[in-house]
Amino acid sequence: MSRYLHRFFVWSAVALFILPIVWMFSTAFKSPGEIFHAGANLIPQQISLASFQALLNGELPILVANTVFIALSATVVSLCIAFFAAYALVRYRFPAKLDNLFLLAVLVVKMMPPIVVAVPLYSLMNTLGLLNSQLGLVLAYQVYTLPFCIWMLLSFIRDIPLEIEEAAAMDGAHLLKRLAFVVFPLCAPGLVATAIFAMILGWNEFLFSLLFIHTPDKFTIPLFISNFMTEDGTAWGELMAIGIVSSLPMLALAGYMQRYLLRGFSMGLK
Amino acid sequence: MKTLEIKQVGKAYNGHTVIPEINLSINDGEFVVFVGPSGCGKSTLLRMIAGLESITKGSIALNGKTLNGVHPSAREVAMVFQSYALYPHLSVEKNMAFPLRMAGVSKSKTKQLVNETAEKLQLTPLLKRLPGALSGGQRQRVAIGRAIVREPALFLFDEPLSNLDAKLRSEMRVYLKQLHQQLKTTMIYVTHDQVEAMTLADKIVVLNQGEIAQIGAPETLYNQPANKFVAAFIGSPVMNFIPHDAFSSLLNHISLPSNTQSVGLRPNQVTVDKLHPDCHMTISVVEPLGHARLYYGELAGSQFVVESSELYNCGQQLPLKLSDSTLHFFDHNEQRINALEVSNAA
């Protein structure tokens, strides 16, 4: 393949993949009148903040607050308990490969369609009185975030040389001190990466919020987008504006996350 | 006075025996080296002393206190690891302070002890650096510093020099020996390198397949190897072995003890003697060492090596003198036949 043909393919591919996102930005900044104007121009003739203003005056602040709170809480809970579990799974010599069995079970939960457990979870939340509650959603999100965090942290803790921990044990550090002064600081970058990914899982989750949240004051952003689409299908400006709000944090982090994207998936593969 | 007492200690993994049974006592202030080929159990034994491996049977006692079931963090034992195992996120200073911090030593006392140790090991200019910014030899010294700073009753070294290049390794050997003379603490050192073992040890423990092949001072091991394994393991180039029958037909004026199975000769103790040779070897390969040459060939049907400063070339006949005082005799069980029996046979 000639050099020019290669460059042509590369940049056309990049353009194709970025086009919908560019369109999202341009539509959000168009005036309501321009959006449905014939001839889809990608650059707005006039930058209009009307769509954002409408959102800001409406639900946006509470939506962002709800979503951040739920995603953050789910992440903190998962990260704490997954850190301990992952450490035990890496370092303890289990009899009869019980650790592999546990990991496989966690993997099955991570991979199964969440709708499988939706009906019993609904009854469970109902019994616990956690329907239409943010606490309930935080708990339900553990189905996604906990298996994810366990697998992801596993790979980071495995990277800590066993000898360093043995040295710490010889230096007089028992389990908790080792975890606090050696393991935790050494996998801090891994914890940050894992936390970001878990945050995104919670931030983007739709199914459980659809099932368990009923009143608009507790809506998350994805749930709001869904309602907005079905109720007001052609208010594209506002739809894209909320899309931008929802996407901006991730787009900003894309370069950083790209390094860690394969961690949780590839396991032995590098 | 005995520092470490190892009694009937054995180790098995999932029913697979690694160490059948070992008895060993180590005296106060000794520098003991465990040496043996890979898989001989030397590292396992060291790690059992450290508490990093469980003991399947027997007991280990340090200064009269049994260590069985005591967590590594509660033993008064310090260890230097093969990879140094420095904490990569802590500066040299904090690495060395770590064991003191764990023991709850006060901040000012810690600072004082770390500074003293750093001074002793010439680490003072490096105190603020992270391990990643140090050379191999410097990391090695920090690891040693971290071990000595809390003045443990026993030091363990697990192949600490194997990651260094040859020149630095010999420097560190001298350094370690000086350190031992200065601290006078008991040290146990594991290596697969017999040169390291010979140069460092007061007492060498040769291990083979989980059992002690011989314990002794370096010279004893060299001059009176207890068995064929030790004879072959200690000394470089490796000792030559000639089966009993072949040796008798080669040299009939030496009478061998009746139970001799093979005869061993060190390559540097065979002399090249043009005037009164006992036998000749055809040289097939010559390796110049500088101060001498190694001549490879075959003698009485066995591979044979001679180290000599005489100059011969490939293909030439090498006239050899095998003096009986340098011969080692081994019986059917590959055990040494001691001097008394040898002289009786003569």
Added chain:
Amino acid sequence: MLFENRKQLTALLLPSLTILGLLAVYPIGSVMINAFGSVDYLSKQYQFVGLANFVELFEDFFFIAAMKNTLVFTLVASSAQVLLGLWLALLFNQKFSGRRFALPIIIYPMMISTLVCSSIWRSWYNYDFGLLNSALVAIGLPAQEWLFNPDLALYAIALVDTWQWTPMAFLIILAGLQSIPKDIGEAAMVDGAKGWRAFAFITLPLIQKQLMLAFLLRSIDAFKLFDKVYVMTGGGPGNATETLSMFVYKYGFRFFNLGMASAAALVMLAISLLMTLFYAHRVMKGGKQ
């Protein structure tokens, strides 16, 4: 020997075991029980009915359609993503100026949420104002009812999934390509392999593992398909985009038919379990090499 006693191990694992037990083991057990029974919605009376739910399920026209749609979608979307991902990975495996900027951009689609993806593409698929129909009309082709044509709707959703997730396949395959030691390529060149032959006999066999991994991961994920269908078509037109997840959702939360919903959920779990076990087997085996 890093642990002092069993209690420490228990303390470390107990929180995870509790959460997973409560949120995964208990619900799955409950799905299993309900799949073989019938529960009266009002009186909550449970009656064991054996395989009756499954018999009914496999005679159910909607279930068969949902099953067929899900499998077609999974296969089409995953294959497309792996093939496109491979092509992109080959393009990006060469050095070019701007590669550092292009790489994060190409993974943007998988960074944004499925709901945002769906909202963009639903707008694009709009018959009157959508970008796609404008483009078609501009080059003289007839406008399409993207999401309202039963023959097209499922593939329209597959296209969205492909746009969103090709970057994932791309990253996995690119990692495979970059793990091929440089001297292997050089040795192949010395041995006279060039172009397509080098690709077919050297490159492709060496990234086989990553291709498999990408395909499996994308299949496992595509099989879950719910969000896009829910907000783009609701399963329609007719049942052209009905999926297994939608089926369970409708029977469980709209028709309150617990037996049927649980039986269908169990079928889904079984299929996902098979794929997961296959994945774990391949990857764990791969890890040991």
